[in-house]
Amino acid sequence: MSSASPDTRTKILQATWRLMEQQPGQGVRMSDIARAAGISRQAVYLHFPARVDLLISTTQYVDQVLDVDGRLAPVRNAATGIEQMDRLIAFWGDHVEKIYGVARALLAMRETDAAAASAWDERMSAVRDGCRSVFEALLRDRQLSDDWSVETATDMLWAMLSVRTWEQLTAECGWSADDYVERMQLQARLTFVKV
Amino acid sequence: MSSASPDTRTKILQATWRLMEQQPGQGVRMSDIARAAGISRQAVYLHFPARVDLLISTTQYVDQVLDVDGRLAPVRNAATGIEQMDRLIAFWGDHVEKIYGVARALLAMRETDAAAASAWDERMSAVRDGCRSVFEALLRDRQLSDDWSVETATDMLWAMLSVRTWEQLTAECGWSADDYVERMQLQARLTFVKV
DNA sequence: GCGCTACTTGACACCATGTCAAGTGCAAGC
DNA sequence: GCTTGCACTTGACATGGTGTCAAGTAGCGC
Numbered sequence: 001m002s003s004a005s006p007d008t009r010t011k012i013l014q015a016t017w018r019l020m021e022q023q024p025g026q027g028v029r030m031s032d033i034a035r036a037a038g039i040s041r042q043a044v045y046l047h048f049p050a051r052v053d054l055l056i057s058t059t060q061y062v063d064q065v066l067d068v069d070g071r072l073a074p075v076r077n078a079a080t081g082i083e084q085m086d087r088l089i090a091f092w093g094d095h096v097e098k099i100y101g102v103a104r105a106l107l108a109m110r111e112t113d114a115a116a117a118s119a120w121d122e123r124m125s126a127v128r129d130g131c132r133s134v135f136e137a138l139l140r141d142r143q144l145s146d147d148w149s150v151e152t153a154t155d156m157l158w159a160m161l162s163v164r165t166w167e168q169l170t171a172e173c174g175w176s177a178d179d180y181v182e183r184m185q186l187q188a189r190l191t192f193v194k195v
Numbered sequence: 196m197s198s199a200s201p202d203t204r205t206k207i208l209q210a211t212w213r214l215m216e217q218q219p220g221q222g223v224r225m226s227d228i229a230r231a232a233g234i235s236r237q238a239v240y241l242h243f244p245a246r247v248d249l250l251i252s253t254t255q256y257v258d259q260v261l262d263v264d265g266r267l268a269p270v271r272n273a274a275t276g277i278e279q280m281d282r283l284i285a286f287w288g289d290h291v292e293k294i295y296g297v298a299r300a301l302l303a304m305r306e307t308d309a310a311a312a313s314a315w316d317e318r319m320s321a322v323r324d325g326c327r328s329v330f331e332a333l334l335r336d337r338q339l340s341d342d343w344s345v346e347t348a349t350d351m352l353w354a355m356l357s358v359r360t361w362e363q364l365t366a367e368c369g370w371s372a373d374d375y376v377e378r379m380q381l382q383a384r385l386t387f388v389k390v
Numbered sequence: 391g392c393g394c395t396a397c398t399t400g401a402c403a404c405c406a407t408g409t410c411a412a413g414t415g416c417a418a419g420c
Numbered sequence: 421g422c423t424t425g426c427a428c429t430t431g432a433c434a435t436g437g438t439g440t441c442a443a444g445t446a447g448c449g450c
Contacts, residue, residue: 008427026306029406040429042409051407108306111221121367147381155368156382164359172316173350186342187351190386203396224437235398237440246438391450398445404438414429420422 009047011037013061016054020101026108030054055106056119062099071095075130081138082193086185088130089161093181096166103163124158131157138192145194153192160184204242206232208256211249215296221303225249250301251314257294266290270325276333277388281380283325284356288376291361298358319353326352333387340389348387355379 015036019028030051034041048054075091078084096103109116132154138144144153159165161184169175175183210231214223225246229236243249270286273279291298304311327349333339339348354360356379364370370378 030408031406042430043428045408046427049408108303111303145385147385152378155364155370156378159360159363159368160355162360162363164363165354165357168354168357168359169350173354175350183347183351187382187386190340190342191382195390225439226437237399238397240439241396244439393450394448396446399443401441403440406437407435409434410432412430412432414427416426416428417424418426419424 008037008039008043010061011039012044012047012054013058016058017062017102020058020105022101024101024104026105028105052109052113052116052119055102055109055116058102059099059106059119059123062102066095066098068095072130078137081134081136081141081143082189084137085134085157085188085192088134089184089188090181092127092161093166093177093184096163097170097177100163100167104167107163124162127161128154128158131161135192143194145192148192157188157192160187203232203234203238205256206234207239207242207249208253211253212257212297215253215300217296219296219299221300223300247304247308247311247314250297250304250311253297254294254301254314254318257297261290261293263290267325273332276329276331276336276338277384279332280329280352280383280387283329284379284383285376287322287356288361288372288379291358292365292372295358295362299362302358319357322356323349323353326356330387338389340387343387352383352387355382 012033016028016033019032019036030044031041033054034044037044044054048057071091075084075087078087106116106120110120132150134157135144135148135150135153138153139150144150148156166180169180170177207228211223211228214227214231225239226236228249229239232239239249243252266286270279270282273282301311301315305315327345329352330339330343330345330348333348334345339345343351361375364375365372
């Protein structure tokens with residue numbers, strides 16, 4: 001599948017990414033993607049059986065190109081829980097900005113399509129693990145506020161970091177990427193760190 | 196329009212509400228609504244020119260039936276900023292639960308439809324006003340943390356209170372309505388109130 | 391009985407996704 | 421040089437939901 005015709009397949013993935021960045025989400029049709037990739041609409045279906053598969057593959061492609069694993073290293077290597085929390089938020093603010101177009105398309109599809117839903121949920125559960133790891137570290141440091149358990153704090157931070165919340169704060173409140181990171185870090189510290 | 200045939204129109208609005216509660220959002224088709232209301236699909240179009248109009252009218256109908264204005268009185272009459280904040284969050288947690296089905300449908304439509312988008316945004320901007328009013332009161336009480344301006348605090352609380360965040364915390368994290376209210380109040384106090 | 395109104399019935403256009411079948415062009419292997 | 425296979429093209433078609441159109445019907449006030 002991926003080795004058979006990497007060229008065209010990659011062209012499709014790149015075209016999808018590009019178009020979704022330009023007009024995030026729903027507006028992008030299979031025929032738009034085909035035209036942008038310079039091939040016929042049907043050729044897209046030779047590589048991806050359905051729209052949802054293309055979307056899922058595109059998110060994987062994007063992650064790979066952006067080297068998510070590499071950029072997560074500083075988060076994992078943080079010395080303290082607070083540092084880990086700050087770095088996770090900083091990474092995430094930066095990352096969401098880059099994946100937003102594709103993320104929004106997948107998110108829209110999630111409402112109706114089971115495959116899209118589970119692909120999305122799987123990715124988000126990785127973020128959730130990142131949040132939990134922060135609070136486990138914070139607990140070890142004896143810096144987790146008594147008001148929160150690891151679980152409830154994880155839920156809350158995970159919700160704060162949702163793509164929808166990022167979308168609202170940047171698109172509707174006009175926050176810059178820096179505003180987002182700075183204020184989320186502030187709120188997280190005020191909320192979860194023992195005073 | 197509303198005086199011409201209140202009976203059928205109301206039957207349609209009630210059927211829409213009911214169906215959207217049962218299976219929130221997208222899955223509800225015009226023909227489902229017609230069947231549930233006991234009329235033909237075309238009769239629905241006699242009352243609502245398009246799906247989006249029906250959705251918007253349904254949210255208005257729901258607000259009216261739930262007496263939103265009346266239930267907001269305690270929020271407005273709060274003695275202190277902190278009390279106002281707690282009451283706003285309590286009202287909202289309770290309210291979102293009731294409107295969630297219709298809200299989700301409108302939210303899904305917002306992605307593609309300009310009329311749905313502006314109807315939704317208008318409602319959400321009322322929530323935003325509620326948030327701002329909280330922080331103006333808190334500022335008057337000299338209890339707004341130095342870390343936040345009225346504007347940035349408004350943005351942040353508004354984002355925390357988004358329907359999507361409520362959805363994530365209740366549906367995916369399994370929070371009860373009480374959990375939601377209690378923890379949101381806690382986070383808001385920790386974040387925005389001067390220590 | 392007349393005419394108005396609300397509603398029904400059934401056909402149809404539209405648009406995006408996804409399927410199917412036949413055809414083309416190119417390159418590797420004999 | 422010819423065949424075989426593969427990636428892709430072309431064009432037609434099914435599906436499902438929204439929205440439109442036109443003709444017909446049932447009930448009600450006059």
